[in-house]
Each structure stands twice: as C-alpha cells, then as structure tokens.
Amino acid sequence: MQEFQYTIQDENGIHARPAGLLVRKAQSYQSSATMIHEGKSADMKRLFALLGLNIKQGNTVTVQLSGEDEEAAAQGLKEFFGENL
C-alpha cells in the first residue's frame, strides 16, 4: 500500500470542479484509492462520497492507494494535488 498526506491550499477546499477531475484521475488507475480525513473515509472514485467529506482549505488529508499500479497512482495523484488543490 502507498500512502501520502496533503494539506489543501485551495480556498474553496475540495470543491466540485477539482473533485470531478480528481475522481477521473483516481478512476484512471486500477488501484483502489481512499481519502481519509478526521476518521471519515471516502472512495476517491466516487464523486458524492468525496464531496461528502467536505474538505476545506487547510485540512490535511491522507490518501491510501492499494493495487498493482499503486506507485504510479501515488505519484500521479500527488502531482494532481499539487497542481489543482
């Protein structure tokens, strides 16, 4: 399993647009992708679940990836966070 943490910089938090893009990105990997924040977790391939976490600017989230392409997924998602969130 791969895991990393990220602190959201975007003033709107994980809002609809980046969430949509993030779901697409997560879906492009075979690995399962889970986001965890304050004890709640969501499947990053599911838009409503992800938005339901209500992640705001300054929140630090943990991302866990598990599967054959987990390393590529961790790398790709890290870059995505840096560029979009």
Added chain:
Amino acid sequence: MTTTKGIGVSRGVAVGELWFRAAKITAIDPRAVADPEAEVKRFQDAKAKAIAQLAILYTQTEEKLGKENSILFQIHQMMLEDLDYNDSIVGIIREDRVCAEYAVQETAKKFADLFETMDDEYMRGRAADVKDVSERVVGILTGNGSGFNTGEKPCVLASDDLTPSETAQIDPKTVLAIVTSGGSPTSHTAIFARTMGIPAVVAVDGVSLQEYVGKTVAVDGSTGEIFIEPDAAVTKELARKEREQRELAERLERFRGKKTVTADGRAVDLYANIGGPQDMEAVLKSDAEGIGLFRSEFLFLKRSTLPTEEEQFQAYSSVVSKMNGKRVVIRTLDIGADKQAESFNLPKEENPAMGMRAIRICLTRPEIFKTQLRALYRASSFGNVAILLPMITSAEEIVQVKKICAEVKEELKRQEISFHPDVEIGIMIETPAAAVISDDLAPLVDFFSVGTNDLTQYTLAVDRQNKTIARFNNTHHKAVLRLLQTAADNAHRAGIWIGICGELAADESLTETFVKMGIDELSVAPSSVLSLRAKISEVCSV
C-alpha cells in the same frame, strides 16, 4: 414605485419588463410497476440521454462561457455516473417496485440533503447541482424537457431560483437582467451571469416577484437594488450610472492583453501583489504581467505551528506554475511589528516596528529561514521565482543570507532535488538606511523593490498604526521621494531593476513621477492593473 433589495452578484444596470419563470417541478408519486427490471432499463436509457444532452451543453457552454464554466456540466455527467447515486436509484426501483422517476426524485432528495446540511455555503450550493441533474433525468422520463423560452422580447428574468443548466442556456440578447428570490453569490447563476455580463441580483426578499409580471423593473446589479415601476428620476440616475460604468470598463478593456508602455514608448513591468494562492484567480483575470509581491506570511499567521517545507513548497509551486514562466517575486517571512504570529513565541516588545521582525528573525533563527528557502528553491524549477528579502539595513545581512542560500542549494544538489540555478535575489528598500546605502547594496543583489508603507513610516517617524497622527503621514513627502530617486539611480548604475510594491505604486497621482524616476516595475492589487496600465500609457518617461 416599489423598492426592494437582494444581493447584487453581477454588476450593471438594466430596465425592462419582468418575466417570471415558475418552478415547473411537481412532486412525483410512487407509481407501482409490474416489471422493475424494465423500469431499471428505462432509467438507464434516460440517464444515457441526459449524459448525451450534457455533453452537448458542455460544448455549447464552453463556446459561450469558457472552459472554467463549462466544466460544471462534466461534473453533472459524473454525478449521473456516480456509483452511489445509481445504486440508490436502482435499489429503490427494485425494492419498492416503483417507477424510475420517483426513484430519481427520492435519490436526489437524499443526495441534496447531504450538501444542504454541510456547514459551508459553497457546499450547500452544490445541492442545486444534484437537483439540476436529477430534474434533467426526470424531465426525460416524464417527457417534460428542461429549458425555457423567454420569448423574443428582451426582459428581466425573475424566478425563485434557476438551475445551472437553465442559466447556461440564457441568451444574453433576450435576458437583460436576472433576479431570483433564492440563490447565493457563489451559485452558478451568479458566476455565469458575471461571465455573460448580465446584471444579476439574488436572494431578493420582501416582495413576491411573481406578482409583478409584465411590470417595468429597474435592476442595479452592483447594489442589489430593484425598483418596480421606477419613477423618472431613478431611471435617469441608473442610466447615468450604467453609462459611466460601461464607458470605464470599455476603456480599461482596451488595455487587456497589451504591453504596458508610456506615451513615449518606454516599457514598464506591471505586476500584481498577492497574499497567497487564493488570489490567483483575480491575478489571472487582471492581466498582470507577473507577481511583484507574494507575501509569504499567510502561511505563518493564524496557526499555532510552523508550516512544513512541503506545505510551503505546495503553496509556492502552485502559484509559480499558474503564472506559466512569468516572474513571481516571493517575499520571505515578514513577521513582527503589526503582524504577530503565535508560532514564533516572540517576546512582547516596547517598539515592535523597530524590533525583532522579518529578516532579523530569519537570521536569528536560521532553521526557520532554511525551511522556507528550501521550499522556494524547490518551487523555482516550476517557473520563474525571485526571492525578496524584507527589512534589510546593511550589506552584511545580504552576505549572510546569500551564505545560507548557498548552503541550501548545496544541500538540494546533494539530495538530487531539482531547482533553478539562477534564482534572482532582491531586497526590499523599506528602511531609510537601505535607500541611503543603496549604492553599496545594489552590486550584491539582482533587484530592488520599494516598500513605500514602511519606508514612509521610518523616514517620517510616523507610526502608521497610530490614527491620531495620520495627518502627519504624508505619503508624498519629498524625503520619501528623494530616497526613492536615490535607490533608482543606484540600481541602474549597478545594472539591476527596481520596482515599487507598496500601496503608493497604485497612486495614479504619482505614476508620472515614478516613470520619470526610472522605476522599472510597479506591483499593485490585481483590481488596479488595467487602470494603472491606462494611466501609464498617458504619461511620458522624460
């Protein structure tokens, strides 16, 4: 005349006949079905059709409102494809053996609730998206297509609320203004209206708009005022205001995408000041040619712990990449004086403006400074970073900082972390000392940036926080302007550039003076960029 008020969300003034769009959604009853699987299939077909419609709407909106706004309809497509949403609809059809439209309606309620109970306004606004996509599917299932037609005659469109897809389909030629009793400043109705340049007022209460169908209304999108059957004086005043706003905006728009040059052809770099990544949208809209001051303090204030290198790197690199190779001047930590940060545990000082602040903290606690420099150098590989040092008073301070920079670069090289080898290093000219010895300082750095607020405060010995002496705080004081001229001359003698990033940079009564002094760069709030570019085009540099 009846007057009412809402929240003005899109500027401009319009007068026209009111047209009301009544909400068309009526509650659907759970009609029993004999064959749930056939009903699931009905839902799947309607969903596929809705997704196809959204794809068309996406393309149309992209042409009309740009990519930023059209993405919403991709999100709508994704909402329809969401596994939880689909599981819920199919589950209701199969378990309750009811019609698809009822299952969609109930699922929409459930998911809209998820957003409506959240504690922030933006997320609550997303409930509208869930309802919008769901209504689209229900419309297909029941044969009531979405969309509406206001008719040929231009009108003021009033409604309880508009869905994003309705707003995106509005034709600016036939809709003069939008007025809704629901909605919020962050709703898509507001965003789309701004993009289309249609005046809009949301959250109007006090009157029932529906009662005024066919009446003449005047809408002021900046104040949020609505005048029903306005009298002649109001109409005239609004028309004047509208003309003024339009003329100013049109005049400034002509400077968008243009270079900043004086009347006699000298180029000036016109940059924007920002407080963090959250200001980037405004910067990109402002047409600034770079960032002249990125205050890094925001990362350190309002928190009890110091930001990590990673956190800082993410903030810096996101801004740097968005600027796409344009220069981004990032000022290192300027804590102290009027900006106190609890994570530093600084002792209380008698005279904080002259106390432990900015570069003095950095040189006293180099470990904090090093973390910031590492983040800055790492971000430099994403574009054009320039480092700006605040509160410099001597050449020794610059030498010390450069030594730390060299150590940081050496460390990064050892760890095989990429950075740009020639990051510009500049200093703030904000103490009289720095201005007076600017001939000694210029050869040590790549640029100067004048902080006029502090330079004025220190030169005139006027505390700018002290309101009782505000009248002595003469920002146009000859002493300050002479120090500026000295710094500019010494910068140019050493072959480096000089900019102004303080509030004075936007003071258009001094633009000509600055240009004549030979100032190479002015950095102002994003909202002042176009206006200052217009001003610069009118002045001569000699």
